[in-house]
Amino acid sequence: MPELPEVETTRRGITPFIADQEITEVRLRHTRLRVPVPADLPDRLTGARLGTPRRRAKYLLLPLENAPGTLLWHLGMSGSLRIARVGEAPKKHDHIDLVLESGRVLRYHDPRRFGFVDWLQADAARDSRLSHLGPEPLSDAFTGERLYRLSRGRRMAVKPFLMDNRVVVGVGNIYAAEALFIAGIDPRRAASRIARVRFDRLAAAAREVLAAAITQGGTTLRDFVSGQGEPGYFAQRLNVYGREGKPCRRCGALLKRVALGQRASVYCPVCQR
DNA sequence: CGTGGACCCTGTCGGC
DNA sequence: TGCCGACAGGGTCCAC
Numbered sequence: 001m002p003e004l005p006e007v008e009t010t011r012r013g014i015t016p017f018i019a020d021q022e023i024t025e026v027r028l029r030h031t032r033l034r035v036p037v038p039a040d041l042p043d044r045l046t047g048a049r050l051g052t053p054r055r056r057a058k059y060l061l062l063p064l065e066n067a068p069g070t071l072l073w074h075l076g077m078s079g080s081l082r083i084a085r086v087g088e089a090p091k092k093h094d095h096i097d098l099v100l101e102s103g104r105v106l107r108y109h110d111p112r113r114f115g116f117v118d119w120l121q122a123d124a125a126r127d128s129r130l131s132h133l134g135p136e137p138l139s140d141a142f143t144g145e146r147l148y149r150l151s152r153g154r155r156m157a158v159k160p161f162l163m164d165n166r167v168v169v170g171v172g173n174i175y176a177a178e179a180l181f182i183a184g185i186d187p188r189r190a191a192s193r194i195a196r197v198r199f200d201r202l203a204a205a206a207r208e209v210l211a212a213a214i215t216q217g218g219t220t221l222r223d224f225v226s227g228q229g230e231p232g233y234f235a236q237r238l239n240v241y242g243r244e245g246k247p248c249r250r251c252g253a254l255l256k257r258v259a260l261g262q263r264a265s266v267y268c269p270v271c272q273r
Numbered sequence: 274c275g276t277g278g279a280c281c282c283t284g285t286c287g288g289c
Numbered sequence: 290t291g292c293c294g295a296c297a298g299g300g301t302c303c304a305c
Contacts, residue, residue, distance in 0.1 A: 003298055034281065034300085058299075077298055078283080093283085112282045114299060129300090156276065165300080172298060262278070264296080 002075035004058055004137070004170030004210055009217030010081050011055045017083045017104050019052045020065065025099035029090065034076060035116035037096065044069065044119060045098065057133050057169035061124055068122045072129070076114030082107055134168045137210050142168050144200030151191035151199070158194060159187035160261035162206070171206055173263045174241045175213070179206040181240045186272045187265045188258060240266040 002010075026042035038044075051063040060081070062071040075081070084105040090097065096108040096117065108117070120127055135141035150167050151158075161167060162176045171179065180187050182205035185198060194202075239249055244257040248268040257266045 006298080074299080076281095076300085110282095111284065112297090114281065114283095154275080160276095163299095174298065261276090263299095 002058055002077075002079060003172040003174055003213075005175075005213035005217050007058045007060060007075060007170075008055055008214050010075070011053050011060055012217075014081055014083060014106060015053050017102070018050045018062070018098075018100060018106055020049065021100040021102055021104075022047065022049045023098050024101050025097075027097035027099065028095070029097075030093075030095040030113070033095065033110065033113050033116040034074075035118055037117060038119045041117070041119060045071075050098075050100075056130055057136070057165060058172075059130065061120075063124075070120045070124045072118045072120050072124065072127065073108075074115050074117075076110060076112065076116070078112040079108065079110035079115030082109070132166055134164075134166050137168050137170050137206055142203060142207070144196065144203040147199040147203055148194075148196045151194060154191040156191055157188050157260045158185060158191045158202075159265050160263075161191040162202070163261075163263075168206070170210065173265075174238070175206065175209050177241045177265055177267070178209045178239055181268060181272060182209065184272055187260055187267050189273075240268065242266070 023045045024047075026045050028037055028042065031037035031039075045064075048067055048069075049065040051065040054061045054063070058074060060071075060073040060075075062073060064070065073081070084097075084107045086099060086103050086105055088105070090107070091109070093111045094107055094109050095113070098106040100106065108115075124130060135146070147162075147167065151161060154161055159176050159180060162171050162179065163173065177187065179202060183198065183202040185194065185202060237249075240255055243255050244264075244266045246255055247253065248255055248271060251268065251270045253268055253270040255266050256269050257264055259265065
């Protein structure tokens with residue numbers, strides 16, 4: 001379920017259960033993820049102690065405490081991490097267990113297997129998957145000025161531009177659509193043809209929807225990590241995502257859908273220009 | 274270099 | 290009821 005808010009919710013949810021915990025056993029059931037699970041992962045992790053999880057973009061970083069090295073975990077399209085108990089039988093698509101000394105298990109579930117876990121030896125920031133990433137959307141470095149500057153000469157549609165990890169990380173298909181609605185910008189509009197002041201609004205809108213969604217993730221945190229079930233994906237009211245053909249909540253016009261960069265994009269033909 | 278398309282894999286849903 | 294195609298939260302790679 002991972003857009004940035006889900007990844008952040010996951011990070012917060014698992015942290016109290018895994019920080020400072022020793023890994024007593026690694027159980028691999030399916031190792032053919034998007035990147036094959038490193039064969040030596042059990043050897044490296046068994047007996048090691050986990051530190052405090054961090055997040056960069058949609059990546060979770062699980063550093064070890066007393067040894068160099070970090071787990072780089074991406075949930076892909078359908079991955080989830082949750083806390084289970086030892087002895088709790090794995091279900092279909094539960095591919096990886098990290099058994100902890102507490103008797104809990106950090107369990108990875110991923111039907112589509114677009115996610116992966118990899119081992120980073122030392123300097124995580126140097127990894128090619130992380131080094132090119134733009135700023136976090138909730139950081140001060142993400143501004144309308146940045147969007148404006150990077151968009152000059154870019155003819156691509158603004159929606160895929162906003163989803164470009166070099167521009168800003170963590171704005172996935174759902175939140176890009178929602179941010180563009182709030183900012184009143186047509187997702188098809190060429191990035192180069194958007195004025196500075198409108199990018200200010202767009203940056204603020206992206207920040208706003210992501211922050212709100214993270215706050216909401218918090219409300220379902222307990223259920224999420226204890227494995228009572230998935231959180232209702234979005235308790236949040238979405239304005240456009242998944243609402244093709246329905247009336248715009250602001251003006252009543254019927255929402256339209258277009259494909260941009262292979263991704264569905266729903267928008268209001270009246271409110272978004 | 275910028276851009277658009279294919280692709281990795283499984284599950285679900287809507288139309289016929 | 291059953292089959293089949295379209296589509297799904299992401300990211301990388303490859304032609305043009």
